[in-house]
């Protein structure tokens with residue numbers, strides 16, 4: 378990964394220009410409108426994270442330095458068959474897209490996720506290692522669920538989510554073939570074999586990685602992933618039907634129960650020692666929102682969320698029958714539009730209420746029609762053409 382300090386002066390300038398009050402307000406207004414939480418603060422800060430505590434959303438627009446990683450952005454454009462598009466060429470445009478995608482993801486948690494996470498108060502998870510492992514698994518399933526539900530209920534989210542997930546998958550793929558990872562692979566077959574706890578940690582990380590690739594990454598990139606450890610592959614094969622069920626379960630309690638069934642099935646590869654836990658965490662790829670799912674002080678003051686129920690009929694990248702779906706489609710035929718879009722620009726609170734209309738009575742896509750700021754015109758055109 379590129380360190381923040383060695384960003385080029387051009388990248389630093391794009392980042393500085395982007396992190397202005399106007400754009401912060403734009404994202405905050407969007408988050409309020411979309412999540413339906415009128416008292417919501419949004420900060421754009423340098424933390425290499427994106428997360429929510431229910432009262433605020435924190436986003437680092439330079440998350441993972443994707444915005445200035447031309448090869449990742451160009452690879453994402455190629456993978457999504459976007460033709461000539463601006464994001465790999467224009468850092469400011471890339472910042473707009475990445476920030477909005479991360480914002481959408483956090484808003485979807487505010488809409489669909491039960492907070493604080495139920496596993497943090499479950500006595501069955503008697504050790505830190507068990508809670509960590511459960512939290513990581515639940516995070517992957519929850520992320521897959523909220524993104525499926527969001528695309529099902531709202532139009533024009535899909536493009537953003539597919540873009541950011543494809544970028545994450547490509548970074549992960551780069552890492553998978555990196556010297557560090559290869560060294561890890563050698564260790565896996567070598568020294569860790571003698572340390573059963575660390576061996577479990579590597580198998581668990583490979584298993585979770587496999588789940589992530591299956592549930593969150595585009596299927597076309599799955600094929601390029603290096604072969605997973607055969608033991609991890611076996612655990613994955615044994616739990617695939619449970620994963621399929623868990624990610625499309627509408628209620629937070631239902632998903633939690635489904636996650637427990639998976640956790641029971643992988644209990645033999647949950648390590649217990651601190652060193653093994655540390656190794657497991659170091660082998661897991663970065664996902665947005667980790668602080669919102671992990672064990673931390675945030676939850677003592679967390680704004681409760683019940684988690685709205687939705688019954689999505691397909692995943693972000695796959696139809697229910699497993700057919701890959703790379704390009705963006707619109708939702709189930711309902712558009713959500715602002716009731717008084719003309720008031721939106723003035724920042725008054727009254728325009729934050731959404732209502733639902735039949736698609737045939739709406740002439741243009743929601744998040745663009747509703748937003749006078751209209752973040753990125755080229756995306757508008759793109760989606761309208763493809764829609």
Ligand SMILES: [Zn+2]
Nearest residue numbers: 486520665666
């Ligand atoms: Zn998340």
